[in-house]
Amino acid sequence: MALEAAASIQEFFTDVGLFLFGADVNPEEFVNRFFDSLFPLVYNHLINPGVTDSSLEYSECIRMARRDIGPFGNIPQRVLGQMGRSLLPSRTFLQALNLGIEVINTTDHLRFSKECSRALLRMQYCPHCQGLTFSKPCMGYCLNVVRGCLAHVAELHPHWHTYIQSLEELSDAMHGTYDVEHVLLNFHLLVNDAVMQAHLDGQTILEQVSSRSTVTDFLEVNH
Template sequence: GRGGGSGRGPGEGAGGGGAGSFSPRRRLGGGWAALPATGGGGAMARSSLGPGVFSLGVLLLAATSGGGEAPPSSCEGVRKVFQLRRLGPLRGIPESPRAGVDLQVCTSKNPTCCTKKMEERYQTAAKQDIQQVLQTSSATLKFLISRNAAAFQETFEMLIRLAENYTSTLFCNAYRNMAAEATTRVQEFFTDVGLFIFGTDISTEAFVNRFFDTLFPVVYNHVINPGLTDISLEYAECLRMAQKDIRPFGNIPKKAIGQMGRSLLPSRTFLQALNLGIEVINTTDHLHFSKDCSRALLRMQYCPHCQGLTLSKPCMGYCLNVIRGCLANMAEVDLHWREYIQSLEELSSAMSGTYDMEHVLLNFHSLVNHALIRARINGPELSEQVNKVCGPPVRKPTQSPGCSFDQNKDNQGLKMFSRDSEETLTSRRKEFISHLRLYRAFYGGLADHLCGNELAAADGLPCWNGEDIVRRY
């Protein structure tokens, strides 16, 4: 077998490089340091392997090395793989091995099937291969996050529609004479809720106050001081401005501000965090490789081809050294990634309990009803306060229309989405977080994953050590 039982160092084997040869390297203290790459002694290697594994090793050595230490007599196999991989035109690829004096990385004392142009093509292919393997390894994680981001967003949208439906139905059923005007305010309010949850830079306090400010003129016109005709726009504006001072709804607006702030912010942050996770994966899927890394990848992946070893795979230890060096910056990503998953767990916990979004939104109509009841009970006192601030009501000849809200409009889409959604959302979050926890060490163990599952030779099989085919690294 080629190089397996010789006991020679990497520079002494048939594939060993002379001056300028590129040894396997690993990342040490921020730099690339040369690693020794030796094949195990023949007797030791033979005794450490079972007879079946050893026979398989001999067969693979013969298949990959072209037989013994002699270089391949033809480059036909190399040409076929080059063509199959679509690495470039076959023109210029040697028919038979030649001296590789112009090679920069895949240097060898023996004749080679590579040219400098092929070496450049191989280097591009090596980087593309790693990018592809990176993307494949993260595909499941990326799908987990993106699928849940879409599912949670869809659920939140449905939840907002249902809460709006509940609140509009309240006006149509209990306050029909002002339902048309009130429903417009309700729609505006829940539009703001959606904008906030999905990332728009608006304040929960601002849109809650706006809702009660604009609701007060409607309530005054139809509940506190009803008349045959509606109040004028100017008078309505005065009432809107006076709502905070008159406080017709007591402390309910303040209570709503607290509930909305505590319940909506975790959900908003949760969605933003999921999208951030997808961005992180997209970024790490498209790494920029340094010159040293690119050369190391070339030597690991394609330099064996130059010696006719088109079926070889790198040794596990050698592969880990190269990939860890190329992914050295992932160490920092790993720390932040672990913190990211922990933050998502904490966010998920914050989305449950008294102030969870489902509970707050689906009970908002009840809060509004309490506000309306309070205003009606304190009607005479409120009328006096209004007269002091805005004067007696000024009315216009038109009259408000009745309820125009179609309570059955969304029933088809919402009938499956009831108050049980609280339990459904909570369990969905828990399930998602439990799956995500499995990827806590994803970036820290990425090199091991890539080499173990994709790149390196299986344990016990002959492998490429950067210079030669060996039985152990």
């Protein structure tokens, strides 16, 4: 069963990655889609292993019954809750980091004014005219030139400080149920719980599936 579920698991984690990097995917949809695809496998292997029909049409009938029957108990809701608490902060954190990278790249390519360029030239090379090639500019003069050249960049400081502080607060809050790594590493435990829940309630689930008109009609037509 694990091998048959591999494609659904891969699709689930692909959707998680797409969401984290800003794609327009809905966690509720891909969580439900995963458990929808898991139900036919659990049903055919654990609940009704004697079934002879393995067609895509039959599996689709079983898949469509999952949300009404609820074979996995509250596990899908628990997964969705954990994903909601952890994925959105992580997505926001990544978007904020990308914004910071853009700001850094922009400031790296700032053009200095002509006045600033002249001041830097005087500060660096005027002593050379007196033969003082190893003489460094005095601290006061150096600071004045730098302040003048970076005045427009200095305006970014309070905003940048607030940005860094917000990132630190968000990072500190991303622990436990808000830690996406913790949630994803423990995802298999919830899947195991879901499979076990369906196995324990197998007889009830079998009766519910058999009583559904879509499944009954399909069996009557094909047998």
